[in-house]
Amino acid sequence: MNILITGANGQLGSEFRELSPLYSSYNFFFAGCDSLNICEVEAVREYISAHNIDFIINCAAYTAVNAAEENPVDCDKVNHTAVSNLAKVADEYDAGLIHFSTDYVFDGSKNTPYTEEDPTSARAIYGITKLASERVTLAKCNKAMVIRTSWVYSFYGHNFVKTVLKQLQLRGSMGVVYDQIGTPTYAKDLAKFVLNVLSTDFIPGLYHYSNEGVCSWFDFAKMVQRFAGLKGEIYPIHSDQYPAKAPRPAYSVLDKTKVKDTYNIKIPYWVDSLEECIQRIQNDTNK
Numbered sequence: 001m002n003i004l005i006t007g008a009n010g011q012l013g014s015e016f017r018e019l020s021p022l023y024s025s026y027n028f029f030f031a032g033c034d035s036l037n038i039c040e041v042e043a044v045r046e047y048i049s050a051h052n053i054d055f056i057i058n059c060a061a062y063t064a065v066n067a068a069e070e071n072p073v074d075c076d077k078v079n080h081t082a083v084s085n086l087a088k089v090a091d092e093y094d095a096g097l098i099h100f101s102t103d104y105v106f107d108g109s110k111n112t113p114y115t116e117e118d119p120t121s122a123r124a125i126y127g128i129t130k131l132a133s134e135r136v137t138l139a140k141c142n143k144a145m146v147i148r149t150s151w152v153y154s155f156y157g158h159n160f161v162k163t164v165l166k167q168l169q170l171r172g173s174m175g176v177v178y179d180q181i182g183t184p185t186y187a188k189d190l191a192k193f194v195l196n197v198l199s200t201d202f203i204p205g206l207y208h209y210s211n212e213g214v215c216s217w218f219d220f221a222k223m224v225q226r227f228a229g230l231k232g233e234i235y236p237i238h239s240d241q242y243p244a245k246a247p248r249p250a251y252s253v254l255d256k257t258k259v260k261d262t263y264n265i266k267i268p269y270w271v272d273s274l275e276e277c278i279q280r281i282q283n284d285t286n287k
C-alpha cells in the first residue's frame with residue numbers, strides 16, 4: 001500500500017515519519033510543504049498519479065489559531081479549499097483520504113463530552129475552516145475518514161507543552177487559563193491509531209480521537225511542570241485575563257465511544273502519554 005503523508009514536517013506528520021519503519025508493509029511518501037503544496041491541485045494530482053497513492057493522510061493545515069483571525073483567506077485556502085481538492089483528486093484515483101479536524105468546531109456551550117452527532121458551531125476562523133474541511137472531505141471522497149482531535153502536542157514542532165517548558169525556564173512563572181476544559185492528545189498515539197486502522201478494516205466516516213481523561217489548560221501546564229521537574233509558579237487565570245484574537249471553547253471534551261467501539265481500541269490516559277513525551281524531550285535535551 002502506498003501512503004502519502006502531506007504536511008509531513010509538522011507535529012503529526014513527523015510522528016508518522018518516526019513510526020513508519022515499524023510498518024514495513026506500507027510504502028510511505030513524506031511530503032512537506034516545500035515538496036508538495038496542497039494548495040496546488042495539479043501538483044497534487046501529478047503526485048498521486050506518479051506514485052500510485054492508495055491513501056493520503058493529510059497532516060497539512062494552517063494551525064495558527066490567533067493569526068487566522070487576521071488572515072482568514074490564507075487559512076481557508078489551506079484548511080478548506082485545498083482539502084476539497086485533495087478529496088476530489090483522491091476520489092478520482094480511487095484513493096482513500098484520512099483528514100484531521102479539531103475540537104474547535106464546537107462553541108463549548110455543553111458540559112458533557114461532545115459526540116460526532118452533536119451540532120457544531122465554530123467560534124473562530126480556524127474552527128470555521130476546519131468544519132468546512134470536514135464537510136468537503138466526507139462529501140467528495142468515498143473512502144474518507146475525518147478524525148477530530150484536540151490539544152495536540154509532540155516531541156516535534158510547536159505546541160503548548162514546549163511553550164510551558166520555555167516559559168518556566170525563561171521567566172519562572174506563568175498564568176494559565178483554568179476555565180477552558182478539554183483533553184490533550186499525544187500526536188504519537190494518534191499516528192499509531194491511524195496506522196493500525198489502515199491495517200484493519202477501514203470504515204469511512206467522522207470519528208473523535210483524543211487521549212483519555214479531562215483537564216483544563218492550567219492542569220495540563222501543571223503536569224508538564226511536574227514531569228519536567230521544573231521550578232517556578234504556574235497560577236490559574238480566567239480566559240479574560242489572557243486576551244486572544246480568537247475565542248476558544250470553554251468546554252471541548254470529545255466523546256470517543258464511536259472510535260473505541262468501531263476499532264476495538266484502548267486509548268492511553270493523557271497523563272501517561274504526557275509523561276512519555278516529556279521523557280523523550282528530556283532525553284533529547286540531555287544528549
Ligand SMILES: NC(=O)C1=CN([C@@H]2O[C@H](COP(=O)(O)OP(=O)(O)OC[C@H]3O[C@@H](n4cnc5c(N)ncnc54)[C@H](OP(=O)(O)O)[C@@H]3O)[C@@H](O)[C@H]2O)C=CC1
Nearest residue numbers: 007009010011012033037038060061063100102149151152
Ligand atoms: N495542533 C493541535 O493542537 C491540533 C491539530 N489538529 C489538526 O491536526 C492536524 C495536524 O496538526 P499539527 O501536526 O499539530 O499541525 P502543525 O502546524 O504542526 O503542522 C502542519 C504542517 O502543515 C504544513 N503546511 C501548511 N500549509 C501547507 C500547504 N499549503 N501545503 C503543505 N503543507 C502545508 C506546515 O508547514 P509549514 O510549517 O512549513 O507552514 C506544517 O508542517 C491538522 O489538521 C490540525 O488542524 C486538530 C486538533 C488540535
Ligand SMILES: Cc1cn([C@H]2C[C@H](O)[C@@H](COP(=O)(O)OP(=O)(O)O[C@H]3O[C@@H](C)C(=O)[C@@H](O)[C@H]3O)O2)c(=O)[nH]c1=O
Nearest residue numbers: 063065102150151152160163174175176177217242248
Ligand atoms: C501560552 C499560554 C496559553 N494560555 C491559554 C491560551 C489558550 O486559551 C490556551 C491554549 O493556548 P495555545 O494558544 O497554546 O493553544 P491553541 O492554539 O488554542 O491550541 C489549539 O490549537 C489548535 C490547532 C487546535 O486544533 C486546538 O485543539 C488547540 O490545540 O491556553 C494561557 O492561559 N497562558 C499561556 O501562557
